[in-house]
Amino acid sequence: MTALRITGIRVTPVAVQDPPLLNSVGVHEPFALRSIVEVDTDSGITGIGEAYGDAPTLERLTAVAPALTGLDVFDLNELNRRVTEALGCAVRPDALTPLIGSGSRAKAVAATAAAFEVPCLDAQGKAIGRPVVDLLGGRARDRVPYSAYLFHRWAKHPIDPGYPEDDWGEALGPEGIVEQARRMVARYGFTSLKLKGGVLPPDQETDAILALRDAFPGHPLRIDPNANWTVPTALKVAERLTGTLEYLEDPVGGIAGMSEVARSTDIPLATNMCVTSMEELPEAVERQAVKIVLSDHHFWGGLRATQHLAAVCGTFGLGLSMHSNTHLGISLAAMTHLAAAVPGLTYACDTHSPWQREEVVEPGVLEISGGAVTVPRGPGLGVSIDRDALGRLHEQYLRCEIRRRDDIAAMRVVDPDWTGGRPRW
Numbered sequence: 001m002t003a004l005r006i007t008g009i010r011v012t013p014v015a016v017q018d019p020p021l022l023n024s025v026g027v028h029e030p031f032a033l034r035s036i037v038e039v040d041t042d043s044g045i046t047g048i049g050e051a052y053g054d055a056p057t058l059e060r061l062t063a064v065a066p067a068l069t070g071l072d073v074f075d076l077n078e079l080n081r082r083v084t085e086a087l088g089c090a091v092r093p094d095a096l097t098p099l100i101g102s103g104s105r106a107k108a109v110a111a112t113a114a115a116f117e118v119p120c121l122d123a124q125g126k127a128i129g130r131p132v133v134d135l136l137g138g139r140a141r142d143r144v145p146y147s148a149y150l151f152h153r154w155a156k157h158p159i160d161p162g163y164p165e166d167d168w169g170e171a172l173g174p175e176g177i178v179e180q181a182r183r184m185v186a187r188y189g190f191t192s193l194k195l196k197g198g199v200l201p202p203d204q205e206t207d208a209i210l211a212l213r214d215a216f217p218g219h220p221l222r223i224d225p226n227a228n229w230t231v232p233t234a235l236k237v238a239e240r241l242t243g244t245l246e247y248l249e250d251p252v253g254g255i256a257g258m259s260e261v262a263r264s265t266d267i268p269l270a271t272n273m274c275v276t277s278m279e280e281l282p283e284a285v286e287r288q289a290v291k292i293v294l295s296d297h298h299f300w301g302g303l304r305a306t307q308h309l310a311a312v313c314g315t316f317g318l319g320l321s322m323h324s325n326t327h328l329g330i331s332l333a334a335m336t337h338l339a340a341a342v343p344g345l346t347y348a349c350d351t352h353s354p355w356q357r358e359e360v361v362e363p364g365v366l367e368i369s370g371g372a373v374t375v376p377r378g379p380g381l382g383v384s385i386d387r388d389a390l391g392r393l394h395e396q397y398l399r400c401e402i403r404r405r406d407d408i409a410a411m412r413v414v415d416p417d418w419t420g421g422r423p424r425w
């Protein structure tokens, strides 16, 4: 087969309406940023992908894109080499967000490579008429389970965002969280339930988990305070929740703190904060800090790199789950193909999808039902861009003033003294 060479790349930043979801550092802003990556080839096939849309990410994507002209989309090793070279040492090692670990040059390279790898795989699949899951080794499962991502939240943003509030209402305690879970389960059929914690005093969040246990017996439960607890607090919570949790996600910050907690509880600890790159794995393994790693192809280097991660986790007896941030359908498609191709990814993946009211892909392919998404059958990712929606969301990006996610600043609108400093409890 002849090469499929890249002739041009378009990176379109978009802003999507995002509800006021609370987390350990603050609150979601009214818009979340993503970028849509389109890779044109000399055969007329275009591969699509989705990445973060904050200014540093955009800077990197646009800096690297010209270096990929002429690349064969099947040559992913060369893609990684060119990305590494094009980023040079000019990469600012800033964190992607304070909720997914610290930044480093290696992580910036991995995230940039991931943003181009997915469209290359999409183009490969379109060229040979096979879905991406087949390029990754085939289906270990045809339906990928997702978890309900429960958030404490306000009914509306403190400053009018210029669009109507959604109808989920406020959730600021066990009752509101159970109600939210009921709606998510009824509508999407989720089995696993994950509570984003680190927002209210830990006793109240523990009460919410116990209320979920009573309301949804048999449903696997998780809580994720994003490192907003001290070790003693985490151990107090763990004591109350022993036997109740599927896993406890990032109760405290850092590998040392996580391993201290792990030594004193039987609840498996999971992370998307202290292990977010290969460099961090050896120490975490040695100190037995975590039992489950939450993968995320957006920052682990792409779909193939996440398969490597799965193999390494398997070697060391670690489980694998999947993290998400606010995302659109191209990411959901990529996550679903990947999760379908990784036999060891046995936990339901996270997704923010139910919180998004706007979409960039044509409807009908990616539905969450029975708590799972069926792997798209079409070639490549199996989803296509709704051009009108892309135009609208790009216009929204141009109008909104947000250029970098800042949950701390969003919280300062209601609490001028807010620092988002952790651990709070």
Ligand SMILES: O=C([O-])C(=O)C[C@H](O)[C@@H](O)C(=O)[O-]
Pocket: 021, 022, 023, 097, 099, 100, 196, 224, 226, 272, 323, 324, 325, 326
């Ligand atoms: O599992 C996690 O830590 C996340 O999903 C991080 C996200 O940024 C989440 O906290 C959010 O959307 O606020």
Ligand SMILES: [Mg+2]
Pocket: 224, 226, 249, 250, 271, 272, 273, 323
């Ligand atoms: Mg997490």
